[in-house]
Amino acid sequence: MIIIEKEQFANYIRQYERLIITICLSFTKNYFDAEDLAQQTFLSAYKNYEKFDGENFKAWITKIAANKCKDFLKSPAREVHSLEEDDYEYLKDGEDLPEEVVVKKYNADRVNNLCNKLKDPYKSVALSYFCENIKLSDMAKNTGQSLKTLQTQLYRAKKMLKALWREEVI
Structure with a gap:
């Protein structure tokens, strides 16, 4: 293609660019697909x-655009498949967001540090309950202490932890 024809082609692109995008948009009903098809049209031309x-x-050029759009609409790659209701379960992300992971880790470390500041027996009850997720009933079985005693110790440990938490914030 000689230089004069290249300049003429560039003029054609400027002149018919909107028309070709409009044609492609009327076929695809999607602006991004229309832009892609318009580029393919001009490249092919x-x-x-x-x-x-x-x-x-x-x-x-409009005939080329129409043919590109028809080919695009027939393309098997464009075929849309619906998911069944059960399939959505596999797509769910069960993980927490990274920010949530960091906040949970920070809070867990903070609770652990605060529990370690308590004196026994409150320290051991608080660490077991809050940091190791051991139920009071299981602690009672493992230690031989009464459940009522452990409940009282945990209640007092919570009050002390609440006070320590506030002191750290201030």
Whole structure:
């Protein structure tokens, strides 16, 4: 393609760019697909410019655009498959967001540090309950202490932890 024809082709692109995007948009109903197809249309026209008879560029380029859109709509890659209701379960992300993971880790470390500041027996009850997730009933079985005693110790440990938590914030 000689320089004059390249300049003429560039003029054609500027002149018909909106028309081609509008045609592609009318076929696809999606602006991004329309832009892609418009680019493909102009690329195809550029590659095959020597086949252009010089008569009516507008008719020639709109015919290319329409054919590109028809091919796109028939494309198996464009086929949309619906998921069944059960399939959505596999797509769910069960993990926490990274920010949530960091906050949970920070709070867990903070609770652990505060529990370690308590004196026994409150320290051991608080560490077991809050940091190791051991139920009071299991602690009673393992230690031989009464459940009521452990409940009282945990109640007092919570009050002390609440006070320590506030002191750290201030």
